[in-house]
Amino acid sequence: MALLSVITGRLSQAFLLIFVMSLVGFIGIHSVGNPVYNVVNIETATPEEIRRATILLGLDQPVWRQYLVFVQNVATGTFGTSYIYHQPAFGLVLDKLSATFELALFAMLVATVLGLGLGVLAGTRPGSPLDRVIVTSSVYALSVPSFWLSMMLILVGAVMTGWFPPGGRGLTANLLGFDWSFLTSDGLRHLVLPVLALAIPNIALIARLARAGTVEVERMEFTRFCVAKGLSRRRILFHHTLPNISLPIVTIVGLQFGGMLAFAVVVESIFAWPGVGKLLIDSIQLLDRPVVMATLTFTAIAFVALNTLVDLVYVVLDPRVRIST
């Protein structure tokens, strides 16, 4: 029952969100400029060619009619045809999805494991030198801009040492109809630097959250009671501390994962990683409205789905949520 109401609530939210977002995105792109100048060769095209291209793309119609056509295209599932690539926009997004997904997934895995580990380590030893090192370095890791971090990773990891390639996806292998880099050793080598670039700020974020949570929980009476009862530190950590600090961490992992899926633009551009973020920024630059709209819609869906997932995980993790719904 709880599950059902969560899902129906989320679905209606999702529809509203997508509707509002599509309207804003549509009008926004429309007001930036005319995509027809990116479709024809602006340096050689004649006014007649521009006029004909405008008609073909449907850009001579009033905006509200263009929006209706767009809604129609969404209903048929194609999101319209890309102005630039002349392919169904949704197909283009799907093509890039596996690249972004594996990048985000690996980055989040690394971030969660390392972040949680370091955070708990620091939190159980507040004030120790190790704690101070972790806290201070997390401040640096969080405040470094991601383009600079990416450049430094390329400089150190690729240009100076030659350990890893500076960009691209490398060899891919096909699984379930998608191409994946992590299935080949060459692809894995290509994954390392961009994954690090995405993971490092998140390691810091999660470590800080985990540390704060641990410090707080360790001071609680039930922890002291556990210690008094003679439970091992290990048992206290895994059975009492971790479940109690997990809620904010699950929330932030969900949010950050959504953010990576949609907006890893900087990292994807610098590492020439052909993912959704790069597609979005390229399409915005070329004013390729169908692709921008398809990407944004995908983003909205991903965020809503992840938030729903996070809520469901709450239900599992926190007995109080189960009781209140």
Add this chain to the structure above:
Amino acid sequence: MKIGKHVRPIAFGAGAILMGLFSVAPADVVAQELRIATSYKLMTLDPHFANLNETNSLLSQIYERLVYQDEKLEMKPSLATSWRRLSETRWEFKLRENVKFHNGAAFTSADVVHSIDRIQNLLKPPSGGYQSYVKGIKSVSAPDALTVTFETNGSLPSLPLFLSSIFIVSKQASGFLTTEQLNGGTPPPNGTGPYTFKNWRSGESFEVVRNDDYWGGRPSWSDVTFRIIENPAARVAALSTGDVDIADFIPARDVPSLKQRGATVANISAARLNFVQFDVANDQAPGVTDKAGKSIPNPFRDVKVRRALAMAVDRNVIVDKILSGFGTAAAQVFPNGLPGTSANLVTEPPRYPEAKALLAEAGYPNGFNVVLAGPAGRYPGDLESLQAIAQSWARIGVGVQPLAVPFSVFNTKRAAGEYGIWYGGGSGESADILVSALLGTANSQGDRGSLNYGKYSNPAFDEMLGKAQGIEVGPERYGAIATATEFVLRDQPIIPLYHFDHVFGYGKKVATYTMHPRGWTTAMQAAPSTEAK
């Protein structure tokens, strides 16, 4: 990206170890693979879809044209071995023998007819770019398997030039292939070129392999992979680490560090122009005010004002400082020496006092204020040029507010007439095409004035250019075009600024890379090193 002195030996050490590792591998296999980092995004596999360098450059590995425009912009035989004009409106092209398409079919005149027909009759805009090349063709016929006859609407001396843009596709028994079919890859792209299609991912990569049956001899590389990397810093990084063998369009500021890492850099003056253009038609030019900020009648209608502004531009600062020497100061539309350019048009150093006097003579002793618009990040040195011009013009009393906007926004606003004076760029297959696009009066056929957003109109020049373009390709025609250019530039309808250089970098595997002024990136331009063979 700078590297401290103490780390360099380490990097070189690692490089040496890596090189050692590679030399163990069978050299033959490794050496014949070519990896190119390109900024050109291949948008479609349809060779007739959009006339953009992006597509043309990459697809020319697979498809060929009847005529090839070489790096001196001269017409050379490709799929056609010779051509001649039978009469005012009739041309005969003799085709190359023993040419095969990648699927094994023989190349014949029927394929040429089919290709022209496909552009004229199947494709709808935005594949418009090629339609302007075939507009002048009334009919194409194939008297025999290796002869094609073109019937043109009126005299068309530029026909070979136009055909140097059109890729020849194979005739299908089933009729025309649609763009969707070609993009889907079934059937795979089928041309006559030196490389055959292997794989394509939009916005990601493009792979071709050697066509052993190529009519022009065995191509140099067994496998060629183009990696689409739009970010220039990422292209430079890929080349510096040896991840690719060639990187195109290198920013001038990265050249020294690339050379230091052992890469070779090649450059050529681009067959294109960056310029300042004026609104010369309207009574009021947007963004132009007097020193007090009140709007004034359009000053650019006065040739003295235009000349004064041209006199006060320091092109050498732009070329030396902004482009780091990778460019040429411009006095006409193409770099001097290319067909249709004039040796009489040379750049001059700025003459500020004279410019100021001329401005006073025109009625602006105190100058005026302008908003100088331009695209940001579209051409090398675009944003910085706006600032350099602002500084120069300040010396003659003209206050400049530079306004740099994204290219797509710039195009929309320029077309809507929202700018009074702007910085722009233009290119073309030949000097006369660019000069007529920039300065010709827009006409009903639409072959003139497509870049003439300033609405400049000079009937005497239009007539001179028209006559020149009617002359057979050769020195006489080029001379007439040069004379017409000299004539029109005396009126200073634009201020030519510079021709930037195309700058390419390549690694050890490549011996030479033949640069093309139109900025093409192909495997055919790269010759392998002898030791790599």
